Amino acid sequence: MRVPPRQLVAVLTVVLSVVAWAAWLAWDQEYYLDPATGDPAGPYRAWQVVGSVLTLLVAAALAGWALRAVVAAALVTVPFTVCWTVAAAGQDDTGLFVVGAVLIAVGLFLGSGAVAAGTGRLNSPGRR
Numbered sequence: 001m002r003v004p005p006r007q008l009v010a011v012l013t014v015v016l017s018v019v020a021w022a023a024w025l026a027w028d029q030e031y032y033l034d035p036a037t038g039d040p041a042g043p044y045r046a047w048q049v050v051g052s053v054l055t056l057l058v059a060a061a062l063a064g065w066a067l068r069a070v071v072a073a074a075l076v077t078v079p080f081t082v083c084w085t086v087a088a089a090g091q092d093d094t095g096l097f098v099v100g101a102v103l104i105a106v107g108l109f110l111g112s113g114a115v116a117a118g119t120g121r122l123n124s125p126g127r128r
Contacts, residue, residue, distance in 0.1 A: 009066040013075040016059035021083035024052035029091065056080065056108065057115060064116025065123050072116035077109040 031042040056076055063072030081104050088097035 006066050009063060010071075010075055013059050013063040013067075013072065014079050016055060016062070017076050017079040018083060020052045020055035020059065021080050024048045024055065026083070026087060029087065056112060060112035060115035061119045063112075064119030067116070067120075069113050069117035069120055072120075073109045073113035076112040076116075077105055080108060081105045 025044055025048055028045075028048060029043050031040050033039070034041040059076050060072060063075055067075070081101060084104055085097065085101040088100060091097075
């Protein structure tokens with residue numbers, strides 16, 4: 001199987017990372033009451049987070065097919081984290097959004113790096 005040019009894969013990875021934010025999370029910033037407990041919850045529903053994670057999974061797998069895992073992880077992590085951080089900073093008076101941003105960045109980098117490394121191994125010359 002022919003691997004697409006690396007530059008195209010890099011651009012598609014960044015686009016998918018931004019889409020993971022915009023399509024699943026950016027449009028819903030409202031907190032809601034949990035029907036089971038009556039406690040405030042949110043702003044995201046579970047299905048939104050799952051959709052976002054699946055989109056990021058596709059981005060990491062695509063990037064890992066053609067790029068080094070660390071590059072793929074950075075291309076998935078940075079755009080998504082920047083989008084999330086800008087939105088969260090605009091709504092947070094406490095500064096705790098920084099903690100969330102660090103957790104997202106570290107978790108997403110490690111997770112997408114693992115997916116990219118696994119995909120890269122599947123595409124290694126010894127497996128063809």
